[in-house]
Amino acid sequence: MKLPSLNIAGFKATFPLIQGGMSIRVSTSALAIPVANCGGIGVIGGSGLPPEELHDDIKKAKAATDGVVAVNIMYAMKDFYQLVMSSIDAGIDMIITGAGFSRDIFKIGREHNIPIVMIVSSAALAKLSEKLGAAAVIVESKEAGGHLGTDKPLREIFPPVREVVRNIPLIAAGGITNGFEMAEMMDKYGADGVQIASRFVLSEECDIADEFKQAYLNAKKEDIVLTSSPVGMPGRALNNPFVKAMNAGEDVSTKKCPQVCLKKCDHLYCITERLNMAREGNIQEGLIFSGENTYKMKEILPVAEIFRQFKEQAESMYKEGRGFSPSF
Numbered sequence: 001m002k003l004p005s006l007n008i009a010g011f012k013a014t015f016p017l018i019q020g021g022m023s024i025r026v027s028t029s030a031l032a033i034p035v036a037n038c039g040g041i042g043v044i045g046g047s048g049l050p051p052e053e054l055h056d057d058i059k060k061a062k063a064a065t066d067g068v069v070a071v072n073i074m075y076a077m078k079d080f081y082q083l084v085m086s087s088i089d090a091g092i093d094m095i096i097t098g099a100g101f102s103r104d105i106f107k108i109g110r111e112h113n114i115p116i117v118m119i120v121s122s123a124a125l126a127k128l129s130e131k132l133g134a135a136a137v138i139v140e141s142k143e144a145g146g147h148l149g150t151d152k153p154l155r156e157i158f159p160p161v162r163e164v165v166r167n168i169p170l171i172a173a174g175g176i177t178n179g180f181e182m183a184e185m186m187d188k189y190g191a192d193g194v195q196i197a198s199r200f201v202l203s204e205e206c207d208i209a210d211e212f213k214q215a216y217l218n219a220k221k222e223d224i225v226l227t228s229s230p231v232g233m234p235g236r237a238l239n240n241p242f243v244k245a246m247n248a249g250e251d252v253s254t255k256k257c258p259q260v261c262l263k264k265c266d267h268l269y270c271i272t273e274r275l276n277m278a279r280e281g282n283i284q285e286g287l288i289f290s291g292e293n294t295y296k297m298k299e300i301l302p303v304a305e306i307f308r309q310f311k312e313q314a315e316s317m318y319k320e321g322r323g324f325s326p327s328f
């Protein structure tokens with residue numbers, strides 16, 4: 001049966017899927033536009049971009065689609081507020097934020113009438129987010145790519161959050177690769193939608209080097225590992241020579257750090273530089289963030305085809321009405 005739409009503070013995604021924000025130009029307007037056109041929420045990764053570049057990319061996306069376009073900005077960024085204000089000025093529909101917790105962002109959201117969506121990994125932060133005025137909450141588990149706030153799987157951390165978040169949409173994120181899992185999260189676990197990122201790296205429209213996509217396609221289960229990030233959180237990435245060297249304790253720090261990106265950086269390595277390398281195709285020395293289930297995906301597809309498959313699969317098993325049940 002048809003999946004319900006996802007309504008966040010009046011912004012309606014006709015298909016309840018948010019494309020996860022991916023910083024350093026992995027998810028730009030090139031990806032967000034087709035996602036929004038397909039009825040999902042297209043997300044531009046704002047962290048690591050100069051505020052002016054982010055502004056222009058949001059303007060481009062907003063001019064190209066009538067769908068919903070959001071920006072993802074990590075609280076850990078030094079220029080968090082500049083990026084937020086630049087996004088609001090460019091006409092973004094909503095701001096999604098995580099990797100740290102900002103109370104001030106809710107004040108900015110109220111002042112500018114911009115919905116704030118929080119990414120959390122615990123019931124306590126989810127509850128606090130709702131209390132402070134979040135328009136929706138995304139629960140992100142250890143299967144996700146990039147920085148992680150938990151070592152627990154989605155099906156373990158989602159139910160306690162569902163218990164406490166009752167009045168705003170609750171989105172499940174981490175390791176979802178197909179429409180069957182989407183329907184499971186919505187039907188059995190009571191999610192109002194899902195956020196998916198790695199599947200969209202393997203889309204034709206994702207504007208990164210082919211080598212990055214090939215590294216995803218070649219990845220086996222054991223090639224997707226945990227590693228450290230200078231942000232001070234663990235990260236999930238492909239186990240390439242750079243990650244192997246770092247995990248082995250070799251010195252991978254950069255000697256020419258301009259110290260402009262993170263509020264607090266332990267200088268283990270330059271994350272902006274390494275993510276950029278990966279995006280440009282240096283898959284030996286770059287940091288290739290990846291979800292835990294990337295190895296299950298073996299095709300690069302157009303965004304519209306990803307949506308078609310998710311819709312077909314999810315609707316073949318979705319039975320509306322079960323929704324949230326304390327007994328599952």
Ligand SMILES: Cc1cc2nc3c(=O)[nH]c(=O)nc-3n(C[C@H](O)[C@H](O)[C@H](O)COP(=O)(O)O)c2cc1C
Nearest residue numbers: 020021022023144145146174175196197198289291
């Ligand atoms: C390449 C890559 C970059 C990411 N960058 C960010 C980011 O900048 N901010 C953020 O909140 N999440 C980031 N994430 C996490 C995703 O937005 C998403 O929540 C998560 O990957 C979902 O799991 P999945 O990839 O298994 O679908 C990133 C993930 C990947 C794979």
